[in-house]
Amino acid sequence: MDVLITGANRGIGAGLVAGYRARGAAVIAAARSGGDVALDVTDAACVAAMARALAGRAIGLLVCNAGVYVDKGERLEDGFAPALWAETFAVNVTGVFLTVQALLPNLSLAEAPKIAIVSSQMGSNMRANGGSYAYRASKAAATNLGRNLAKDLAPRGIAVGIYHPGWVRTDMGGAGADIALEESVAGLMARFDALDMARTGEFLAWDGREFPF
Template sequence: MATAIVTGVGRGIGHELARVLLERGDRVVGTLRSMGAIPPALRDHAEAGRLSLVAMDVRDPASIAAAARAVDGPVDILVNNAGVIGPERQSTLDMDFDGFLDTLAVNTLGPLRVVQAFLPQLRRSASARIVTIGSRMGSLSYAKSDRIAYRASKAAANKVMQGLATDLAPEGIVAVSVHPGWVRTDMGGAGADLDVGESARGIAALIDRLSMADSGLFFDWQGERLPF
């Protein structure tokens, strides 16, 4: 049984991934910006003690530090899932710059802040794995420019994960980015082509087979390597 931290379990991929990990027997610590937003599907797990819920806003260093203090024992899996799509205006020709900064704060700086805060617990695991939910929209092999704040934040998050993989390699800690697919969630929309359950199960299977040979790489939810 592994201990996993999943950020942003209130909805979407984070919610479903937490459910998949719980139902296979893992211990899960889920984070929420508001403790009043506990999803009904996870409430039974929380009441039974299989799921611990912690308030945390990835924009707020004090909130992250408090969450890290609330988690005892080794952490085997850390999933940086919490994210935002960014502002309505995010074209290179018409940018909401405050919105762009907030997108970077959540999607790029947030994962790094969370990893740094939970490093003591990760270092106590025999096989620690850090997984950041990225997006193929951030791949530099695509020249598309719609939602550029989101794309740029995910490209930057990939580079941060690559850097973490380099710096944590001597300690045997794996760090990867994962594209979850175009998923039918509030962010992905009803027209997306992938069910959230299928994506979550694929990500869970990928996490299980990660090794140091994979660290620093970018995968899709099926475990296929993607270009940065």
């Protein structure tokens, strides 16, 4: 199975690339720099160029992992500038949509294709603990996007899952996070393996726990 992973040059994305390559999968690491293919998910022309370069190649699993968390530590009183919101949504929401849209022909060439969207429990309405407004709102939108894509792509036989990777010890998660990168990656890969049309639209944690929307 050919696997394409966005945001593949660091953190969870790089971990997933290593995990699938260890299995012997044909992996396409997509990133702004340092990947197999250049991909800036906020640049529609770049997304289109990537799709042209991959024309005719079947992709069995698309992992939309690219994401940013730029409002960490922002203050309600004087933070969260409009440019911060625009950047966050451009990567975490619009970038997911543009990538999926561009690679639909590749997914359609595969047998039992899947899309995995890396979201976050911070986007759940039931886990609204305040702060990080742009990141939380973008992940809520990404989860909603995944749910609606699951509905629209079901007739094409493309399964869509949305996943919380855990609070992971990466550059984004920080040294004080709950779990190691290897633990998150192993859990996510197990979730992706289990994704099929019977489970399309699910929102699960890396360890299989169901999350409220």
